[in-house]
Amino acid sequence: MNCFECGAPAVGVCRFCGRAVCKNHVQTMPYIVALYQGRDGVTKAVAVSDVLYCGFCRPQPRPVPMPELV
Numbered sequence: 001m002n003c004f005e006c007g008a009p010a011v012g013v014c015r016f017c018g019r020a021v022c023k024n025h026v027q028t029m030p031y032i033v034a035l036y037q038g039r040d041g042v043t044k045a046v047a048v049s050d051v052l053y054c055g056f057c058r059p060q061p062r063p064v065p066m067p068e069l070v
């Protein structure tokens with residue numbers, strides 16, 4: 001598999017969108033595994049830091065409502 005951006009051999013795949021990226025274009029960002037509401041009513045996130053990110057897609061910071069899928 002080759003880099004989405006430059007075509008060089010890819011070192012990994014973006015956790016968010018699945019694009020392949022080479023070592024020059026790979027980035028990292030925290031990945032939120034789950035959101036939950038604590039007893040104090042504050043929304044908390046279970047996150048993994050430094051997952052592979054392509055730098056092109058735009059992960060949304062919050063879950064997106066999808067009422068049309070219900």
Ligand SMILES: [Zn+2]
Pocket residue numbers: 003004005006007008021022023024025
């Ligand atoms: Zn590249």
Ligand SMILES: [Zn+2]
Pocket residue numbers: 014015016017018019053054055056057058
């Ligand atoms: Zn991506």
